Amino acid sequence: MKYALPIRAVLSCLAFASAVAAAQDIVALRQADMKAIAAAAKTISGMFKEPTTYSSLEFKQAADTIRDKSGEVLIGHFSEITADPRSRATPDIVEERDRFDRLANDLTAYASALSTAAVENPQAMSDSMRMKPGEPMGGGPLGIHVRSEATLSSIPAEHVFHLMLQTCATCHSRFRMD
Template sequence: MNKIGYVTAALAMTLAVAAYAHNGATGIVKERMDAMMAMGNAVKALAPMMRGETAYDADAVRIAAATFTSHAGESMTALFPEGTGGSPSAAKDAVWEDWDEFVSLAEQLATYSAGLALAADNPPIMATGDMSATMMGGETMMGEESAAMMGVAPTLDTIEFAAMPVDGAFEMVSQSCSACHAKFRIEAN
């Protein structure tokens, strides 16, 4: 299975868990769960296109990118005020203990989401199994694969995404989500 497949599977599982976890959520916790669910649904809508399983639709990519953008950056961090952890929230205490990193990942998602919208008209590579080695002129953009999972951000801005294959931009968005979930989200049992 390629990287997009693994990320998609992980996010699909997250969606299933999130649907269950919504039981009993109210207020800001429900708002943030709904935002995460909307982003997860956007990933689920794009993943088959990025794997070449369904026809590519640039408008669908722009719509999903708008969903990610609307829930990233300050919009995301505003949904995590101090004292809103604990059940039914899936947020770890690490959100508030390492707030600067959480903010950084939320801002990274905003940048990558805007970049995904810019890359929407670029043809996808269709996930060759080592997407990072085929993006940006054949150079590895992510460095070591573990860097993305550790939340280490490549130094790309939204303009650089304009030349990137759309599935590469999608992978960047997905890896940003995964990096945040790995550190700041409670795993389902």
């Protein structure tokens, strides 16, 4: 019985250490996923800037990376806000959970539409993937959120890509510390 108190203290310390390690792991995981999303977006952006570099396989892989790391995965990464100094997430995520979740799910929808566009354009970046001069952008923080698969498939992939980038910018401006 004389060892009961020290054992409880050790177990409490271990539980606390495990909680701290888990929090650090989630911060590292979400930062790694955000870097993967950024790299994938850069790949797609490069192909729109220089269409001769278009590869439907690479375009699709990049879109699939964004799709797979957004939506429910992204929401799960931010289910709790940690006090970890490496985290740049604001407490507003908890206070505005519905808005954050909508943005994470919009990102999935846009990435899925980009993946479909790559499948539908296996050879080269077609004119149907490109925005036309003077075409209105819509979307973003002050515009509409296009979630309908039918609507997304009816607009150029480049427009979808801009909607996706606006979604990222909206989320970062609201839920990420400078």
